[in-house]
Amino acid sequence: MKFVDETAISVQAGKGGNGCLSFRREKYIAKGGPDGGDGGDGGSVYLEADSALNTLVDYRYVRHYAAQNGEQGRGRNCTGKSGEDLVLKVPEGTTVLDEDSGEVLGDLSEAGQQLLVARGGFHGLGNTRFKSSTNRAPRQTTPGTEGERRNLKLELKVLADVGLLGLPNAGKSTLIRAISAAKPKVANYPFTTLVPNLGVVKVQAHRSFVVADIPGLIEGASDGAGLGIRFLRHLTRNRILLHLVDVAPFDGTQPVDNALAITRELERFSPGLAQLERWLVLNKTDLVDAEQLATVRSDLLEALDWCGPVYEIAAISGTGTDALCGDLMTRLEELRALEAEDPEAAAAERERQLALQAEARERIAELRHQRKADKVDVDDDDDFDDDDYDVDVEYVP
Numbered sequence: 001m002k003f004v005d006e007t008a009i010s011v012q013a014g015k016g017g018n019g020c021l022s023f024r025r026e027k028y029i030a031k032g033g034p035d036g037g038d039g040g041d042g043g044s045v046y047l048e049a050d051s052a053l054n055t056l057v058d059y060r061y062v063r064h065y066a067a068q069n070g071e072q073g074r075g076r077n078c079t080g081k082s083g084e085d086l087v088l089k090v091p092e093g094t095t096v097l098d099e100d101s102g103e104v105l106g107d108l109s110e111a112g113q114q115l116l117v118a119r120g121g122f123h124g125l126g127n128t129r130f131k132s133s134t135n136r137a138p139r140q141t142t143p144g145t146e147g148e149r150r151n152l153k154l155e156l157k158v159l160a161d162v163g164l165l166g167l168p169n170a171g172k173s174t175l176i177r178a179i180s181a182a183k184p185k186v187a188n189y190p191f192t193t194l195v196p197n198l199g200v201v202k203v204q205a206h207r208s209f210v211v212a213d214i215p216g217l218i219e220g221a222s223d224g225a226g227l228g229i230r231f232l233r234h235l236t237r238n239r240i241l242l243h244l245v246d247v248a249p250f251d252g253t254q255p256v257d258n259a260l261a262i263t264r265e266l267e268r269f270s271p272g273l274a275q276l277e278r279w280l281v282l283n284k285t286d287l288v289d290a291e292q293l294a295t296v297r298s299d300l301l302e303a304l305d306w307c308g309p310v311y312e313i314a315a316i317s318g319t320g321t322d323a324l325c326g327d328l329m330t331r332l333e334e335l336r337a338l339e340a341e342d343p344e345a346a347a348a349e350r351e352r353q354l355a356l357q358a359e360a361r362e363r364i365a366e367l368r369h370q371r372k373a374d375k376v377d378v379d380d381d382d383d384f385d386d387d388d389y390d391v392d393v394e395y396v397p
Helices: 174-178 232-237 253-267 289-306 321-341 343-371
Strands: 006-012 044-052 063-067 086-093 096-100 104-108 114-118 149-156 163-167 198-204 206-214 240-246 276-281 311-312
Touching: 044 096, 044 104, 063 086, 063 163, 096 206, 104 114, 114 149, 163 174, 163 232, 174 198, 174 206, 174 276, 174 321, 198 321, 206 311, 206 321, 232 343, 240 253, 240 321, 253 289, 276 289, 289 311, 311 321, 321 343
Parallel strands: 006 063, 044 086, 163 206, 163 240, 240 276, 276 311
Antiparallel strands: 006 149, 044 114, 096 104, 096 149, 198 206
């Protein structure tokens, strides 16, 4: 299965059925009068969030969808059958935009949530509707109206409370394996993770949160290097970012330089995202002694001018992960309680996410325009979702 997080489709609602022009004709009944029935309404198109889906790949191969038209009215005052609504299933976390106007039509974040994206046409009226004391044999009818047609852009952003951020081989996949049941691929080469992975971290009974392993960034990612900024949009839904820093890089680079590189790329991609609550996590502490670790920590805090939480862990052995997860759970519960008690805080958080998503969308559009200007051979319709960028991935329950 391919992981696809952005695609464009067109939807067409059904046309309303025309009204019928008919007169009653029965033996021994003269001038039976009008009996033309109304047409049926056209079917509408809905999108529905489905927890069983985790990719938009199906919409890469079929791009056009149409609901059923309403049937025409018939004689004997028979109303035409309404067209069936078309319900398209999408993964949770799908944002729906009108591709022509750029308007955000809705955000499907909960299973079963539906969004009307194209309304069906209204039925036409049969001639029965026009009879009166002065017009006993009306020949007027009305046609059904056309259903709405829309070009849509679907953007999938993984639903996670915590996002893991860091260079390739910083230990993000190892950490998510250590604290959840997710089993992303782990290997000693860069870009082992090619698609986002989600894991549910259970701290205690009825206390859990979702963590997302976002594919690694490299310096220049905001200009398209490496995996580029293709997956950074997924961070816009997170409440907390964990910035993982390898304290003993196998390639001989300096942890301070690596941390600064990630910070610069994040700020270039989205200044708003860079302001999101971020915790610093020093990983692979089992590979250095206490004195070297203290030096690395001191240098990092000074270079980053860091004032936030700092944790030291060894993800491969699980050292320090319990304390990290416990503190994350406590902080997330505080944020959830605040939003539950204060509707204004919940609305502000919603507005923050929408603003971040708009900022990310604008930055990706800029990069797409830049690539076209540089005459890079990419798909004009969907630069970041071209088959060359898609990855075959097997989902294991």
